[in-house]
Amino acid sequence: MITPILRRTLVALATPLVALSLAAPARAEVAFREFTSPGGITAWMVEDYTVPIITLAFAFDGGATQDPADKLGRATLMTTLFDEGAGTLDSDAFQERQDLVGLEMGFSASLDSFSGFARMLADEREGATELLTLAVTEPRFDQPAIDRMRAQLVAGLVARSQDPGYAAGLMWSEALFGEHPYGRPAEGTEETLAATTADDLRALHQAIFARENLTIGIVGALDEATAGALIDRVFGGLPQEADLVETPEAEMSFGQQLAVDYPLPQTFINLAWPGIAEDDADFFPAYLLTEILAGGSLLSELNVEVREKRGLSYGVSGGLVNLDHADALTISTATRPDQAAETIEVIRATLARVAEEGPEPAQLERIKRYLIGAYPINQLRSSVSIAGAMVGQQLRDLPIDYVDERASRIEAVTSEDVQAVAQRIFAAEPSLMLLGPGASKNETGSDQ
Amino acid sequence: MTRSLPALFATVLLALPAAAQDQPAFEASHFTLDNGLELVVIPDRRAPIVTHMIWYRVGGADDPAGQSGVAHFLEHLMFKGTEKYPGGTLDRMVSELGGSTNAFTNADVTAYFQTIPPDALDEMMDIEADRMRNLVLPAEVIDAERDVVLDERRQRIDAQPQSILAEEINATLFQNHPYRIPVIGWAHEIADLSREDALDFYDRYYAPNNALVVVTGDVEPETVRDLAGETYGLVPRGPNLPERERASEPPHDTSRTVTYADDRVTLPSFSRNWVVPSYRTAPDGDAEALDLLSAVLSDGIRSRLYQKLVVETGMAANAGASYDGSAYDYGTFALYGTPRPGTTLEALEAAVFAEIDDIIANGIAEAELERVKRRYIRSTIFARDDQGNMAQTYGVWLTTGRTVDDVAAWPDRIGAVTADQVQAVAEEYLRPEIAVTGYLLPEAEETQK
Numbered sequence A: 001m002i003t004p005i006l007r008r009t010l011v012a013l014a015t016p017l018v019a020l021s022l023a024a025p026a027r028a029e030v031a032f033r034e035f036t037s038p039g040g041i042t043a044w045m046v047e048d049y050t051v052p053i054i055t056l057a058f059a060f061d062g063g064a065t066q067d068p069a070d071k072l073g074r075a076t077l078m079t080t081l082f083d084e085g086a087g088t089l090d091s092d093a094f095q096e097r098q099d100l101v102g103l104e105m106g107f108s109a110s111l112d113s114f115s116g117f118a119r120m121l122a123d124e125r126e127g128a129t130e131l132l133t134l135a136v137t138e139p140r141f142d143q144p145a146i147d148r149m150r151a152q153l154v155a156g157l158v159a160r161s162q163d164p165g166y167a168a169g170l171m172w173s174e175a176l177f178g179e180h181p182y183g184r185p186a187e188g189t190e191e192t193l194a195a196t197t198a199d200d201l202r203a204l205h206q207a208i209f210a211r212e213n214l215t216i217g218i219v220g221a222l223d224e225a226t227a228g229a230l231i232d233r234v235f236g237g238l239p240q241e242a243d244l245v246e247t248p249e250a251e252m253s254f255g256q257q258l259a260v261d262y263p264l265p266q267t268f269i270n271l272a273w274p275g276i277a278e279d280d281a282d283f284f285p286a287y288l289l290t291e292i293l294a295g296g297s298l299l300s301e302l303n304v305e306v307r308e309k310r311g312l313s314y315g316v317s318g319g320l321v322n323l324d325h326a327d328a329l330t331i332s333t334a335t336r337p338d339q340a341a342e343t344i345e346v347i348r349a350t351l352a353r354v355a356e357e358g359p360e361p362a363q364l365e366r367i368k369r370y371l372i373g374a375y376p377i378n379q380l381r382s383s384v385s386i387a388g389a390m391v392g393q394q395l396r397d398l399p400i401d402y403v404d405e406r407a408s409r410i411e412a413v414t415s416e417d418v419q420a421v422a423q424r425i426f427a428a429e430p431s432l433m434l435l436g437p438g439a440s441k442n443e444t445g446s447d448q
Numbered sequence B: 001m002t003r004s005l006p007a008l009f010a011t012v013l014l015a016l017p018a019a020a021q022d023q024p025a026f027e028a029s030h031f032t033l034d035n036g037l038e039l040v041v042i043p044d045r046r047a048p049i050v051t052h053m054i055w056y057r058v059g060g061a062d063d064p065a066g067q068s069g070v071a072h073f074l075e076h077l078m079f080k081g082t083e084k085y086p087g088g089t090l091d092r093m094v095s096e097l098g099g100s101t102n103a104f105t106n107a108d109v110t111a112y113f114q115t116i117p118p119d120a121l122d123e124m125m126d127i128e129a130d131r132m133r134n135l136v137l138p139a140e141v142i143d144a145e146r147d148v149v150l151d152e153r154r155q156r157i158d159a160q161p162q163s164i165l166a167e168e169i170n171a172t173l174f175q176n177h178p179y180r181i182p183v184i185g186w187a188h189e190i191a192d193l194s195r196e197d198a199l200d201f202y203d204r205y206y207a208p209n210n211a212l213v214v215v216t217g218d219v220e221p222e223t224v225r226d227l228a229g230e231t232y233g234l235v236p237r238g239p240n241l242p243e244r245e246r247a248s249e250p251p252h253d254t255s256r257t258v259t260y261a262d263d264r265v266t267l268p269s270f271s272r273n274w275v276v277p278s279y280r281t282a283p284d285g286d287a288e289a290l291d292l293l294s295a296v297l298s299d300g301i302r303s304r305l306y307q308k309l310v311v312e313t314g315m316a317a318n319a320g321a322s323y324d325g326s327a328y329d330y331g332t333f334a335l336y337g338t339p340r341p342g343t344t345l346e347a348l349e350a351a352v353f354a355e356i357d358d359i360i361a362n363g364i365a366e367a368e369l370e371r372v373k374r375r376y377i378r379s380t381i382f383a384r385d386d387q388g389n390m391a392q393t394y395g396v397w398l399t400t401g402r403t404v405d406d407v408a409a410w411p412d413r414i415g416a417v418t419a420d421q422v423q424a425v426a427e428e429y430l431r432p433e434i435a436v437t438g439y440l441l442p443e444a445e446e447t448q449k
Helices: A017-021 A074-079 A091-101 A122-137 A143-160 A164-177 A190-194 A198-208 A224-235 A283-294 A301-308 A337-357 A361-379 A383-395 A402-411 A415-426 B006-013 B070-077 B089-097 B118-133 B139-158 B161-173 B195-205 B221-230 B286-298 B304-312 B345-362 B366-383 B387-399 B404-416 B419-429 B443-448
Strands: A033-036 A042-047 A053-061 A104-109 A113-121 A214-220 A257-261 A267-274 A316-322 A327-335 A431-436 B029-032 B038-043 B050-056 B100-105 B110-116 B211-217 B256-262 B269-276 B316-324 B331-339 B436-442
Touching: A033 A224, A042 A224, A042 A383, A053 A122, A053 A224, A053 A383, A074 A104, A074 A113, A074 A143, A074 A198, A091 A122, A091 B366, A113 A122, A113 A383, A113 B366, A122 A224, A143 A190, A143 A198, A143 B304, A143 B316, A164 A257, A164 A267, A164 A431, A214 A224, A214 A383, A267 A337, A267 A415, A283 A301, A283 A316, A283 A327, A283 A337, A283 A361, A283 A402, A283 A415, A301 A316, A301 A327, A301 A337, A327 A337, A327 B139, A337 A415, A337 A431, A361 A383, A361 A402, A361 A415, A361 B089, B029 B221, B038 B221, B038 B387, B050 B118, B050 B387, B070 B100, B070 B110, B070 B139, B070 B195, B089 B100, B089 B110, B089 B118, B110 B118, B110 B387, B118 B211, B118 B221, B139 B161, B139 B195, B161 B256, B161 B269, B161 B436, B211 B387, B269 B345, B269 B419, B286 B304, B286 B316, B286 B331, B286 B345, B286 B366, B286 B404, B286 B419, B304 B316, B304 B345, B316 B345, B331 B345, B345 B419, B366 B387, B366 B404, B366 B419, B387 B404, B436 B443
Parallel strands: A042 A214, A257 A431, B038 B211, B256 B436
Antiparallel strands: A033 A042, A053 A113, A053 A214, A104 A113, A267 A327, A267 A431, A316 A327, B029 B038, B050 B110, B050 B211, B100 B110, B269 B331, B269 B436, B316 B331
């Protein structure tokens, strides 16, 4: 058993021993622990009795990329069907029972994985676990339920069909990823949803709901033995082996200029450069670079230049996108239409300056402190976030003590590293998309 | 953040601690400093994180006439710094800790908050105490920040057909009370806001005796009391503010319709809205009954509107009800729906109201009400999982005229509501002849309505 501990960095070593022996409250800490159930299923857990609830997060490799081109939206449709009947219970009976035993449950599909989430009161564990087991292992995919859920998804697509932001998003993905599955609409279209049958859903469930393909995080008011019995019950009935369609590496296209002319009160600006993979030696420098340029706070270089100094926008955001088979660095903002060209110019000049001069040492240091401190604060604030973090780390093949490794790799990054990776990334011409009134490709500012 | 975002209030209403449980895991400590500052502390020792919020009992509904948006504009300007902590210091300090800081303004309150490691609580308190009275506003920051707010307005309201309509519904629903004015302000009035307008507002309302501090997380109440004494405690009490009385609503006796068509819209939708009592103003039990009425109609997949209109008849892409009882002066109740392609808006509207008529005519079964209550109580236990939720809940309740005891007693009060009461509030408050109905339509259909 591995027992790494995430704790506040300064444990009070100076505390007199006598104080420790009193009932002084211990420092709060959250320990991730790995264990294997009697049935041979491995999971990460945190045992915590503060609130009498149990939270379970889990994920299977294989998400929307598993959908055939003519059945796009299959994984998304499947996410809606786990509370629509399982085992001998039809939709109505299942939901009646779910309400009674107090099982909260939800599913979602990303491009690369299929995730589930369940929550229950500790004293309702028995009934809730039984029902969750049925949902996970024996979903029915009854035709009336499929028709109903499909109709809702289609209504959502119709509702968005005139939304220029949605159309632009589709165009943006297609332009960047081309024929690759990442370039397709994961939510499907009216036609591909109509073409998806109950058998297609059963095939997907069969292919990805497998034990070798499963990661689990469990948090709450239960001990390891109880947790082991719970996960054996819920997942023990699944087949051992998955049957995934292999997804190729994406060949992304950069240097494109797209414009969608639409009468909106603002012009939306999206930029994308080639990214840096998580296993690349430049990953941490690129991670720091992105945070310096467009991280969450108003102190990021782009927020200072675009928002604080010039009032051009309510905010600039950006991030490294790391998918299983593609990586990108994106920056986006919105501005008054007549200021779009100026805003792009300011963004380009800021990137060029950072690539030329590197970050200020104080700025780099602040970002390091932020990224190291933010990890526990963002990941440990609730059972839901802790369970999700444990699954996320496993999906990305990160070690259970990643928080420590991550901190030391962040510490090691120098200004020169960041400058070098900025030169590497921004040497490429980005893809750029404008969405707004009179948006045209000529507005994209001078070249770099 | 504006009043037209129902999500905040929905969360808040479901985010209450279940004192009805045998052993409340979180004991709230409540005390007041000599200068009038009220504090609430709720320890949660699971992770080394603290949430610190300061709530001022002033919001958009307190903007002087013709200066809509000044409360929210001041919220932005509060980050421009003081002599002791120049602009950017707070952001920089919080950022170096890996924490987060932000603020929001609604019609009744303005709140500033940080999520940080416990060791930094004293600094956060010192910064908040300092900027309560010592804000420095150089003339040159005003213009750029006003432009940021105007861009925020374009992004949050003007770019979203739904938000454009919601703003107009609000302006129609309230005929006299300032809740009719958007918290972010009307664009032409934001454009005229001056440094003096913001400072006048600040001088009038930002004082310890008009504020509440809520701290949740890895900290002891005694520690908070000590730290508060050394920081907030040094700020002198401000002049006593008069009782918070805004212009009140005349009787509503007409139904009104607000229609907005936009070619970004493909599926039409409607909402029907009423001004109803809030928790603070409701006759005994009415607010709880309105909460349960909304839950019977639309909490989850077993609710009446979902089962009837989405599952059984398949008329609706979505349909629901919501009650916001957390505002200071008035609550609002809304019914809404979007038909599935193939169903007309009129047909869905009629079907939604048939559900209300059914409750008014036939009431609801005790067993159904019990299930809804149980779901409600369960959700309050789940809500305790997040210290941010807890801080938000106590903050909202204590700044809208309610007490710590009210928070604790709330699950029992929900439990005491009878089926007859739920039926009675539906009949009393959801009268079609005084409703404001909003229609969001595709451009081409506008002429048909």
